[in-house]
Amino acid sequence: MLIIKRENIFVILTMIIGLAAAARPAAAQVMPDDIFDNCPEAFGDTLNDVPPDIHSVEITPAAPAPGETVTVRAQIMTDKWLTVYKVENAVLTYIAGEAAAPVDVEMKLAEPGNWIWEAQIPGQPEGTVVKYGITAHDGTGNAVVQLIETAGFEPGRFTDVLADKENKDIEGSLDLLGLAMMSDGENYYYCEEFRTQFKWATFRGAAITGVGFYPQDVRVIPAHSITENTNAFIGYVPAIGIKSIIGLNNLKNITQGIPVSIKVKGNKVCGRTKISDLTDKPERGLKMFAATAAYDFNGTGKLNLSDSTPYAIVYFKANKYIVK
Ligand SMILES: [Ca+2]
Ligand SMILES: [Ca+2]
Numbered sequence: 001m002l003i004i005k006r007e008n009i010f011v012i013l014t015m016i017i018g019l020a021a022a023a024r025p026a027a028a029q030v031m032p033d034d035i036f037d038n039c040p041e042a043f044g045d046t047l048n049d050v051p052p053d054i055h056s057v058e059i060t061p062a063a064p065a066p067g068e069t070v071t072v073r074a075q076i077m078t079d080k081w082l083t084v085y086k087v088e089n090a091v092l093t094y095i096a097g098e099a100a101a102p103v104d105v106e107m108k109l110a111e112p113g114n115w116i117w118e119a120q121i122p123g124q125p126e127g128t129v130v131k132y133g134i135t136a137h138d139g140t141g142n143a144v145v146q147l148i149e150t151a152g153f154e155p156g157r158f159t160d161v162l163a164d165k166e167n168k169d170i171e172g173s174l175d176l177l178g179l180a181m182m183s184d185g186e187n188y189y190y191c192e193e194f195r196t197q198f199k200w201a202t203f204r205g206a207a208i209t210g211v212g213f214y215p216q217d218v219r220v221i222p223a224h225s226i227t228e229n230t231n232a233f234i235g236y237v238p239a240i241g242i243k244s245i246i247g248l249n250n251l252k253n254i255t256q257g258i259p260v261s262i263k264v265k266g267n268k269v270c271g272r273t274k275i276s277d278l279t280d281k282p283e284r285g286l287k288m289f290a291a292t293a294a295y296d297f298n299g300t301g302k303l304n305l306s307d308s309t310p311y312a313i314v315y316f317k318a319n320k321y322i323v324k
Pocket of ligand 1: 165
């Protein structure tokens with residue numbers, strides 16, 4: 001069973017904290033053994049960390065003619081050996097023509113035994129380029145998404161991939177409500193949504209947020225030792241000026257982190273990275289999530305885990321066909 005990925009988050013947060021300690025004089029970091037004992041319920045949402053995946057997508061007819069309805073069939077499922085949760089819903093999003101708005105269609109579970117989900121795209125005129133992608137969720141909110149490529153930054157084209165509960169036992173500025181994403185094929189854009197505006201400091205210390213990602217394919221190699229050593233975060237710790245991709249190999253020098261563009265807008269923290277800085281195999285999908293913590297580096301030296309979203313497998317490109 002691949003569970004309690006909180007340990008991995010802990011490792012990464014420890015790295016960020018190490019940087020924080022190195023960057024300015026502060027109380028020694030004390031990492032208590034009981035750090036997870038009183039873990040907020042919000043952070044405990046990540047107890048199951050194996051998202052669903054899309055194993056196949058096909059269309060009928062394979063070469064659609066003008067006006068012909070297209071049926072999209074996809075095998076979308078969880079790994080029953082790695083998670084108790086099952087796929088509960090799937091949505092097909094399509095864009096018919098360059099200037100068209102995205103349309104969402106709920107997919108039906110057409111073959112429950114094989115986890116084949118199905119939806120239709122209405123017939124289109126000759127020459128129409130139809131792009132389509134799937135977003136699916138399991139019973140604990142973990143997701144898989146195929147992002148339909150945008151033509152650069154298009155603020156209206158974010159996909160809400162991960163939703164997170166309101167958690168009134170943590171500060172609003174650390175309480176994640178969701179993670180939205182967009183891809184133009186070269187850049188990955190994300191917006192974390194918070195209950196209130198994200199601030200650089202909280203009453204428990206410096207605020208930390210990040211989007212975690214696993215370059216290794218943990219669906220094939222579900223080993224903690226491997227994922228722990230290759231994990232990385234798109235990290236944002238404004239109190240010490242961190243806006244960068246932080247991994248195990250560049251911890252000793254903060255300037256070695258790959259810089260990331262990150263902005264606070266209202267109750268959102270939004271960022272942009274090059275997809276090639278996240279993975280050299282984008283086609284196999286990247287497992288991602290968002291998390292927050294607070295670090296009291298001027299006081300007790302204690303790290304306080306705050307919140308984490310469920311997990312998603314993210315594909316940075318979707319599918320398409322041309323009506324002939
Ligand atoms: Ca949560
Ligand atoms: Ca939350």
